[in-house]
Amino acid sequence: MVWEGSADAPLTARIVALAPSMHPGERRVADAIAADLASAVERTAQELADHVGVGRATVVRTAQRLGYDGYPQLRVAVARELSLDAAGDAAxxxxxxxxxxxxxxxxxHVGHTVSALTEEGLQAFVGALxxxxxxxxxxxxxxxxxxxxxMLRLTAAGRPAELLNDTIAQRIAARQLGEGSVxxxxxxxxxxxxTLAVLEAARAGGSGTLAITSFARSPVTRLADAALVVPPAGDSFRDELLHTSRAALMLVxxxxxxxxxxxxxxRGRDARDAVLQELGAAIRE
Structure with a gap:
């Protein structure tokens, strides 16, 4: 049986309703999620599978049985329930x-923003750019x-970059980048x-790929030749969903x-001088 009730129904309500009809492995996954929502929202599908002692496919099937497209959507639903506890952050x-x-x-948590960076990773990233x-x-x-x-900062640094808003245009441009591009x-x-689809298109076209993200085990890191991992202010997937702060990423x-x-x-000094000249010409008393 698959969830056919309201799309707004909370995850725990779905689990209570469907758990008795689930297969044993799916039931164990559902029970583990309901027993510890705070841990569940932080675990990837594989991590939850390892914790429960089932295959990753069982975790995905459980999410789908509960009415979600996949496990990522279930994690969002968990964060939504937990957000009820987020009220009252102001003392x-x-x-x-x-x-x-x-x-x-x-x-x-400012110190945490660079905790996952390495000299080797930075050299590879900046060198590719x-x-x-x-x-x-x-x-x-x-x-x-x-x-x-x-894009604006790279252009000001004398390293022109392209940015497209339309997702189809992004994929087309990425596929045509070719060797020597990133x-x-x-x-x-x-x-x-x-974003993942664009990186896949870039790789298919022979381009190099780089990523800046908040989570080391996220899909984007698997598609990147070099990735800068910048943990979010709260160090958790739940905080990424609830607060969606990009301050740490901006600093990096x-x-x-x-x-x-x-x-x-x-070349860098010349680019900086050119920027200062333009800024000076644009400022009026």
């Missing part, structure tokens, strides 16, 4: 209190502003289907472009 109940709490929360004949940036959903920021994906979740993007400028030596 004093005021808007200013909430703002201060958010800043304190981010500040306490510097040596590419063409650079195509792809960023969709809530990561779109980051893609625009990266496609750079910016994806907080690392699981945006449109700015620093990566600065590293590119340094690597380019005189």
């Amino acid at each position: 004093d109940g005021t808007m200013l209190g909430a703002l201060r709490a958010a800043f304190d929360r981010f500040a306490s 510097d040596g590419a004949s063409r650079v195509l940036i792809v960023a969709n959903g809530l990561s779109s502003p980051l893609g625009l920021d990266l 496609c750079v994906a910016v994806s907080g979740s690392g699981a945006n289907q449109e 993007i700015e620093s990566v472009v600065d590293a590119l400028l340094d690597r380019r030596g005189d």
Whole structure:
């Protein structure tokens, strides 16, 4: 039996209704999710399968039986239920209190933003950007502003980059990049289907692939020749869904472009001087 009730029904209600009719392996998966939602939202399908002692396919079938397209959609449903506990982050109940709490929360995790980066990974990433004949940036959903920021910063650094908003156009451009070019994906979740499709098109066309994401075991890292993993402020998939903060990614993007400028030596300094001249001409009293 598959869930046929309301699409708005919470996950736990679906589990209660369908668990008795599930196969033993699916029942174990459902029970494990219901018993610890906070852990379930952080686990990938394979991690949950290993925890329960079943195959990954069983986890996927359980998600589909519960009325979701797949396990990623089930994780979102778990986060939705957990979001009910997120109210009241501000200790004093005021808007200013909430703002201060958010800043304190981010500040306490700033050091984590570079904890997953390595010198080797940064050298490979920046080197690929510097040596590419063409650079195509792809960023969709809530990561779109980051893609625009990266494109503008690279262009200002004398490393022109392309950015397209239409997802079909992104795939067409990626497929035609060819050898010597790079496609750079910016994806907080690392699981945006449109972005993954563009990276696959780039690889099919012979282009190099780079990624900036928040999760080391996300699908986008498996498609990238080099990836910069920047953990979210809360270090959790749940926080990525609920708060969708891109502040940490923004900081790393700015620093990566600065590293590119340094690597380019005189070319970088000339590009920076040209930017300052244009900015000076644009400012009026």
